[in-house]
Amino acid sequence: xxxxxxxxxxxxxxxxxxxxxxxxxxxxxxxxxxxxxxxxxxxxxxxxxxxxxxxxxxxxxxxxxxxxxxxxxxxxxxxxxxxxxxxxxxxxxxxxxxxxxxxxxxxxxxxxxxxxxxxxxxxxxxxxxxxxxxxxxxxxxxxxxxxxxxxxxxxxxxxxxxxxxxxxxxxxxxxxxxxxxxxxxxxxxxxxxxxxxxxxxxxxxxxxxxxxxxxxxxxxxxxxxxxxxxxxxxxxxxxxxxxxxxxxxxxxxxxxxxxxxxxxxxxxxxxxxxxxxxxxxxxxxxxxxxxxxxxxxxxxxxxxxxxxxxxxxxxxxxxxxxxxxxxxxxxxxxxxxxxxxxxxxxxxxxxxxxxxxxxxxxxxxxxxxxxxxxxxxxxxxxxxxxxxxxxxxxxxxxxxxxxxxxxxxxxxxxxxxxxxxxxxxxxxxxxxxxxxxxxxxxxxxxxxxxxxxxxxxxxxxxxxxxxxxxxxxxxxxxxxxxxxxxxxxxx
Amino acid sequence: xxxxxxxxxxxxxxxxxxxxxxxxxxxxxxxxxxxxxxxxxxxxxxxxxxxxxxxxxxxxxxxxxxxxxxxxxxxxxxxxxxxxxxxxxxxxxxxxxxxxxxxxxxxxxxxxxxxxxxxxxxxxxxxxxxxxxxxxxxxxxxxxxxxxxxxxxxxxxxxxxxxxxxxxxxxxxxxxxxxxxxxxxxxxxxxxxxxxxxxxxxxxxxxxxxxxxxxxxxxxxxxxx
Numbered sequence: 001x002x003x004x005x006x007x008x009x010x011x012x013x014x015x016x017x018x019x020x021x022x023x024x025x026x027x028x029x030x031x032x033x034x035x036x037x038x039x040x041x042x043x044x045x046x047x048x049x050x051x052x053x054x055x056x057x058x059x060x061x062x063x064x065x066x067x068x069x070x071x072x073x074x075x076x077x078x079x080x081x082x083x084x085x086x087x088x089x090x091x092x093x094x095x096x097x098x099x100x101x102x103x104x105x106x107x108x109x110x111x112x113x114x115x116x117x118x119x120x121x122x123x124x125x126x127x128x129x130x131x132x133x134x135x136x137x138x139x140x141x142x143x144x145x146x147x148x149x150x151x152x153x154x155x156x157x158x159x160x161x162x163x164x165x166x167x168x169x170x171x172x173x174x175x176x177x178x179x180x181x182x183x184x185x186x187x188x189x190x191x192x193x194x195x196x197x198x199x200x201x202x203x204x205x206x207x208x209x210x211x212x213x214x215x216x217x218x219x220x221x222x223x224x225x226x227x228x229x230x231x232x233x234x235x236x237x238x239x240x241x242x243x244x245x246x247x248x249x250x251x252x253x254x255x256x257x258x259x260x261x262x263x264x265x266x267x268x269x270x271x272x273x274x275x276x277x278x279x280x281x282x283x284x285x286x287x288x289x290x291x292x293x294x295x296x297x298x299x300x301x302x303x304x305x306x307x308x309x310x311x312x313x314x315x316x317x318x319x320x321x322x323x324x325x326x327x328x329x330x331x332x333x334x335x336x337x338x339x340x341x342x343x344x345x346x347x348x349x350x351x352x353x354x355x356x357x358x359x360x361x362x363x364x365x366x367x368x369x370x371x372x373x374x375x376x377x378x379x380x381x382x383x384x385x386x387x388x389x390x391x392x393x394x395x396x397x398x399x400x401x402x403x404x405x406x407x408x409x410x411x412x413x414x415x416x417x418x419x420x421x422x423x424x425x426x427x428x429x430x431x432x433x434x435x436x437x438x439x440x441x442x443x444x445x446x447x448x449x450x451x452x453x454x455x456x457x458x459x460x461x462x463x464x465x466x467x468x469x470x471x472x473x474x475x476x477x478x479x480x481x482x483x484x485x486x487x488x489x490x491x
Numbered sequence: 492x493x494x495x496x497x498x499x500x501x502x503x504x505x506x507x508x509x510x511x512x513x514x515x516x517x518x519x520x521x522x523x524x525x526x527x528x529x530x531x532x533x534x535x536x537x538x539x540x541x542x543x544x545x546x547x548x549x550x551x552x553x554x555x556x557x558x559x560x561x562x563x564x565x566x567x568x569x570x571x572x573x574x575x576x577x578x579x580x581x582x583x584x585x586x587x588x589x590x591x592x593x594x595x596x597x598x599x600x601x602x603x604x605x606x607x608x609x610x611x612x613x614x615x616x617x618x619x620x621x622x623x624x625x626x627x628x629x630x631x632x633x634x635x636x637x638x639x640x641x642x643x644x645x646x647x648x649x650x651x652x653x654x655x656x657x658x659x660x661x662x663x664x665x666x667x668x669x670x671x672x673x674x675x676x677x678x679x680x681x682x683x684x685x686x687x688x689x690x691x692x693x694x695x696x697x698x699x700x701x702x703x704x705x706x707x708x709x710x711x712x713x714x715x716x
Contacts, residue, residue, distance in 0.1 A: 006512025044697040064533035075527040081514045100507040153694035198695040202703045232679040240690035240705025247648045269671035280693045284633035288685035298647035309510045317517035
């Protein structure tokens, strides 16, 4: 056993949920070839962008609310250890038990032991990014406990043995016809005359899970906001599956990333306005539940709260990078991102996709070197800035993307293609004579480009560029050549 | 405490110290040079005054927009008639009510009324057609009402969750315009449920459809001008 000195530490990722197996450009190539996926994503993101714009437009003080959200989160990060201790005191005083977990394995072990302690062999789950990050379902399964995802989109993902591709709507890559197919194939009790009408599909999910809810002994949830001053936790949801899991079981186990704490109850006046309008484009989501410890006679009489670090301390240690911890998981940045809209979430490898995922995942896991696939994520952006405009807590994602690109390059322990190219360019650009010589070589490019006027494959190190996109043929003459031809006497 | 429990407790406290030590050093490393100032320049008072006809009209619109059915009555004396009509239209044979619901609100209803005290079982709730409650506060801007479990006329959370039809009576004095006004009125020490329309999902192609796990039918009796 190694000695833990309490220094900021990157995440453990036992089930590969924070890091994929191939780089973003490789995965994106395949995703872009899937026309069905692109149609599904295009339709869903267009729908949600219109809804969000309409309900955000109703709020006169939207910018003031964004600034409040931004500063409350920044203040929280500056006081995070004290706020967590306060939260722990309040939850404990109200009959809850608080656990701390350094990493994914530790959180999973705590939850598995707690579930075993109840004697239950199945649990119902509310959608939670934290438990997805740790791979809790896999850990429960290994311990012989069946975990039932109850959120409709999570259910679709679980039934089809798929991976989530969006953190609000994990099955956004599926359309109604595909969902119907999955239900017919995987739900033993489903009505065979099921149509692909969304209402019928929702009702099939209701029927499928009803008995599970009414008999479940253990519920597992995440948290949207945890109020330090009162020990109050909240879950923001739509379907009522959250209410079921939070209310009916005897035991509730809640896993939260440490960054979910907010200082005061009053802070919810800001976040309950920002979150629903930014996420599902609703004035308010159908159900928000809040609870404080254990309430005699109402809901679970045993309550455990697991506070998870798993790389968050590493993010917190970065003066700019810690903004990524302000994220309230609304997913507005995914829905407005031209890259996400075309590739979908799977191409990012991590369960945190899209612009915020591209800056959060590499910071949580750290970047181990130039071959780390998470080093490619900060490049999954055109830096257009739409994500910043949409972010309800004003996270400067474009700035963080650039900063993470720099971090990815700093992680180079041996020269890469890009380093070689940059070095060659630096060499060529140090004296005018060398630059002139280099310009002449451009003529060669016109020969390579051929009649199509496109260069589609170059040898290393330039293959780094042409693997991802074609290079237009260089013009017949450079600016300097044109200048000396037309203004020769001044040159 | 046996040896194993003592060992677990020791492990728990050392993990806690390590996580806190990590966060303390990370906080020092990443803290901005100047302290953060929280700005709250947004509106804390709504456009419409609480309890007025205008704020009730707006609540009526936003509730209806998210597929709740709104029934306006002028005074508390008319509540029973509105509730009765809703229950008869829905062919409800049995309803559950929280322990402190005004008995008069169910005057004329000849179906079975199950008062939740002592607490009904989940099976009882599942075989009950509807639930009738009051609300702690309602938000006109968002079409939301909030149920406070500690209030005797709202009751524990399960009774408004398991039955498939919720009838909620909202008094004008409890209607505010904005989210901040509602949050200021609420006490988070007992469970709260913010409800905005019948249960719904946006999980299929990001479009909202009603009718998943919570009550699929929501009627609101709005009492006031």
